[in-house]
Amino acid sequence: MERLVIRGLHVAVEGQEILKGVDLEIGRGEVHALMGPNGSGKSTLGYAIMGHPAYEVTSGTIELVAADGTRRDVLAMEPDERARAGIFLAFQRPMAIPGVRLADFLRHSVTNVRNPDRKEGEELMPMREFRAELKAKMAELSMDPDFARRYVNDGFSGGEMKRAEILQLAMLRPGFAILDETDSGLDADAVRLASESIAKIGGAEMGILIITHHEQLLEHNVPLRTHVMLGGRIVESGGPELAAELHKKGYERIRAAYPDAAAAERAMEDAAGVAGRAVPAGAGA
Template sequence: MSSLLKIENLHVNVEETPILKGVNLEVKAGEIHALMGENGSGKSTLAYALAGHPKYTITEGSVEIDGAKLNDLDPSERARLGLFLAFQYPVTIPGVKVADFLRHAVSNIRNPDRKEGEGLVPMREFRKELKQQMESLDMKMEFARRYLNEGFSGGEKKRMEILQLAMLKPKFAILDETDSGLDSDAVRFVSEGLTKLTGPEMGVMIITHHERLLQYNTPQYTHVMMGGRIVETGDASLAEEIHSEGYAAIRERHPEAAAEQEQTEALAQ
């Protein structure tokens, strides 16, 4: 059975402010979805709400993976069910080596019932796999011994996210502007890295402003968010249209959503 991520009528508040106002979306294993929208449309909110950030409260609707409801699960439980978020701004954890962090992560994802202190994946196997993945992402092994994201450049941090994706092999990966703030070489590395990882086993949602990432990873579906909802869904050509023409036409077609988005932005300022 192919896996399904099902988002139904999702309403999310950030602190007290309603940001998502009824998002509906289904992603199946093997599919690539592009999620587009202007700043403030709710894309990143959707990403964080799916991953379970404590500041993002689901007030209505549901998220499910293969029928298991995520709403009341903590981020760790969601990850163990197969959800992965590649962060737009990866967090630095000083003193924690990349390899140690990943070994714990991999152990938990592959053995979802694992409790703290219980066995980790065997060191030899883990090392071998890590080395392979790092080589295929053209990363120096030295990174495994560095502290997680500490002193990493923007491109290195994003590549570290892709490495984690490669090691954790989630059912569903959300990439939150993984291409933002990168020079074109770095975008190429990230894009090619992602291409190597996608396949029939994984569903991918790419949140992006960038054409490059989608050129390498052609979406079957493009969704456009505005005012906390998905207002249009199309194929790859919709993403191309937005890249060349911007959001003006979409705003015109959805005046109510456009007005709501302006309101939310005004509230935020």
């Protein structure tokens, strides 16, 4: 089974180091949870895996390792090549693309991801086939078909944006999905719906990294491993009970147990306070 393998990852944004040596390994079919206080570097990890140009990998590796041991260097790929290699990031704050219908955007996206060798300008997936599949997926996710006619994230509510991200996840069926706070800004019912949807979409073929502050999203997606990030490092990993503990009791025990990481967290907060927001606009924390 293919694995996404991250080793010793250091990432800087505008010269400031955010990730200070992250090791993480996710196999297809596995669900992992990534928790941690605000500013600990969770979203940075997601952007770095996807290849956001503002997130500079200063050292470490990200590789896709096939069952036969064949390795593909993710860091050498453009973001779109990563998507075509089967990596997906559900954005915490997705971007609006006014004037472009969600259905048209997705048709482009699905065509490219399913035909990684497609050259620009070559035929898109046949309209009829695409529409049928989109309609079926939207029905499965209890979404109004009119939703796909709206412009991508343009004037969407927070909840609608997250639903649109889940729809894209369902259509693209990536090998590895990073869900960056897909529950933020949603009420309890919406989180439950999102949790159920993700469980429906996932399966033996998909590795999922759920970045969250809460355990509700994990209700239908019980993680094999829960990782805690603090000060730009994964300091502790455990089972589902760890997520429950962090949700109930917060991060005080973790900070006390890992004073170096806690110090790094404080230093990053101070630097961010001096420099203003250290991360690019729209990129999340």
